[in-house]
Amino acid sequence: MTIHKTTTSRTSLDRLKKAAALGLAIAGLGLTVTAPVQAQDVDVPESIRWVIPFGVGGGTDVWARFFAPWLSEHIPGQPTIMIDNVPGGGSINGANLFAMRARTDGSEWLGTSASTQYPAMLGDRRVRYDYADWTPILATPTGGVVYAQPGLSDDADSALAALLEQPVMLAAQSHTGLELPVLIALDMLGVEVQAVSGLRSRGEGRLAFERGEADIDFQTTSAYLSNVAPLVESGRAVPLFSLGLLNDEGEIVRDPAFPDLPTFYEVYQELHGEAPSGPANEAFRKFFASGFTLQKLIMVPSDAPEALIETYREAARSFIDSEEFKREADAQLGPYPPIVGDTVQQHLEDAMSLDDATREWLVDWLETTHGARI
Numbered sequence: 001m002t003i004h005k006t007t008t009s010r011t012s013l014d015r016l017k018k019a020a021a022l023g024l025a026i027a028g029l030g031l032t033v034t035a036p037v038q039a040q041d042v043d044v045p046e047s048i049r050w051v052i053p054f055g056v057g058g059g060t061d062v063w064a065r066f067f068a069p070w071l072s073e074h075i076p077g078q079p080t081i082m083i084d085n086v087p088g089g090g091s092i093n094g095a096n097l098f099a100m101r102a103r104t105d106g107s108e109w110l111g112t113s114a115s116t117q118y119p120a121m122l123g124d125r126r127v128r129y130d131y132a133d134w135t136p137i138l139a140t141p142t143g144g145v146v147y148a149q150p151g152l153s154d155d156a157d158s159a160l161a162a163l164l165e166q167p168v169m170l171a172a173q174s175h176t177g178l179e180l181p182v183l184i185a186l187d188m189l190g191v192e193v194q195a196v197s198g199l200r201s202r203g204e205g206r207l208a209f210e211r212g213e214a215d216i217d218f219q220t221t222s223a224y225l226s227n228v229a230p231l232v233e234s235g236r237a238v239p240l241f242s243l244g245l246l247n248d249e250g251e252i253v254r255d256p257a258f259p260d261l262p263t264f265y266e267v268y269q270e271l272h273g274e275a276p277s278g279p280a281n282e283a284f285r286k287f288f289a290s291g292f293t294l295q296k297l298i299m300v301p302s303d304a305p306e307a308l309i310e311t312y313r314e315a316a317r318s319f320i321d322s323e324e325f326k327r328e329a330d331a332q333l334g335p336y337p338p339i340v341g342d343t344v345q346q347h348l349e350d351a352m353s354l355d356d357a358t359r360e361w362l363v364d365w366l367e368t369t370h371g372a373r374i
């Protein structure tokens with residue numbers, strides 16, 4: 001297996017100048033860069049190896065390279081953060097290797113995504129890692145929107161009513177991939193979905209929709225804003241609902257990227273006159289949380305020094321509310337501020353705790369409804 005290693009660098013000339021000026025000042029005072037670390041009594045590694053279990057140029061790789069200089073700059077001692085791409089198995093290979101080999105001194109991180117979380121939740125036999133062995137530093141959420149062909153109707157209410165009257169086609173990558181909570185949501189609404197899987201990306205699903213080969217589709221926020229919003233504006237797509245956003249209290253609320261669009265929960269309650277419940281709802285919440293609210297995560301081994309873990313979290317807190325970060329993050333992350341620390345931990349523990357009854361329901365539902373096996 002080839003491991004691609006890239007040492008991250010500053011993202012702007014201003015930061016380079018600041019770093020150079022700081023270095024000169026420290027040299028003039030006869031100090032070393034370990035002074036801030038010693039002042040906080042935390043032994044920060046000089047370099048951090050950040051394993052990304054995907055190839056170079058993919059979404060998670062781009063995400064990590066965006067965050068690396070920010071984290072390096074704000075962690076005491078400004079350690080070098082090296083991105084190690086270890087692709088294979090849809091992220092399972094790299095996560096397995098990290099679980100087996102990662103040092104516990106805080107010098108190694110893992111970047112995960114929904115395609116790392118879902119196999120662990122579903123009991124994929126290839127998985128050799130356990131999220132209980134890792135502690136999250138930071139998570140970045142995303143949202144998702146389900147939309148339909150205008151031929152069904154030119155407004156969301158009528159389009160949804162039409163969906164309930166006939167089977168509809170959705171082009172998917174996998175029944176157990178990021179589409180899973182969307183398929184569960186549509187089933188809970190009473191929509192009969194024929195999901196044709198095997199696509200290489202959600203982008204291919206959108207193209208199938210544009211060609212008229214699919215009646216409905218869904219995209220995550222960034223892809224929707226870039227590629228689907230123009231279709232909506234030109235009358236070639238009708239947005240139905242967003243999946244929503246999980247707030248700090250664990251409630252699904254409206255997505256800030258789509259404040260005028262009802263959530264799946266709102267649509268369900270309007271149709272059925274009550275809030276969703278039961279094993280289908282439990283499965284939806286778990287996979288929605290781990291796939292969207294916690295779409296990308298920075299993880300470290302749980303037995304890394306507690307003070308160092310908190311130092312990493314504090315470094316993230318120190319920049320995520322800054323105006324400069326918000327400006328640079330807008331294009332990369334959308335209107336979703338990163339989540340740090342205990343809130344991530346609580347969401348993660350809840351999402352990954354898929355009980356036997358819910359898993360049994362899911363296995364049966366996937367096979368009987370979609371002919372798919374875990």
